[in-house]
Amino acid sequence: MFNRRMSFDLVIFDCDGTLVDSEPASLAVLEQFVADLGLTMSHDEVVRAFVGRPASASLELMATMLGRPLPEGSAAEWERREFEAFGRSGVPAVEGVADAIDQISLPICIASSGSHARMAVTLGASGLIDRFRARLDGRIFSATEVARGKPFPDLFLHAAARMNVEPSRCAVIEDSPAGVTAAVAAGMTAFAYAAGGHSNVADLEQAGAVTFMKMAELPELVYAAARTAEQSAIHRN
16 A cells, blocks of 8 residues: 555546456447448547547537438447447456556545446456445446536536545546546546556647556556645645
8 A cells, every 4th residue: 555645536537448447349339330321530540539439429520420310329339339348358457457546545436427327337357346345336427417528527526525535635637638528627636547548648638637557557656746736835835
């Protein structure tokens, strides 16, 4: 356990790409789904347009880009394809994340753009939900619970309120510019795992995150940021 004092009161983890390595399978499904709808988009364009955002917002954007409503049942079809892909490929935990969580003594929760059904599949397959059940019981929040998903701050503010923690006392662990933007808009400190390969470091840092490449770095980063914030507060006073 990471024993040094931290001034944060809560660490909020995104799920896909941060806790579970679902992005390779998910992106492959998404790119094919977009192509089947008739949209011609590069890999980078798909990532920038849709990764980190709730499915509902992504589907609305797809309809706007097409200039017509999507076929009936599109949301269910996208989810069905994803769950089939997860079943075929498995959903491992992000390398090193379980040990990193073990080293952080603060309360944790999850705030994801994914649905509760999706998180049940991915967190269950990765083994993380079993390993951290005591720390996550009742502390998993979905964008389906708020009016606006990422990049708006609603989900992170909802999680902080449910956890009875002031936003300024929250650290957020993300992996997408949309998620980082949401965290910063919520008045929280954002850290971004940049080794997933779907979001580049420049985009994450421009959105306002402290980036890192290995989960083993995370406990020290959280501590160092908290220490810097405490020192700044002392100097201001």
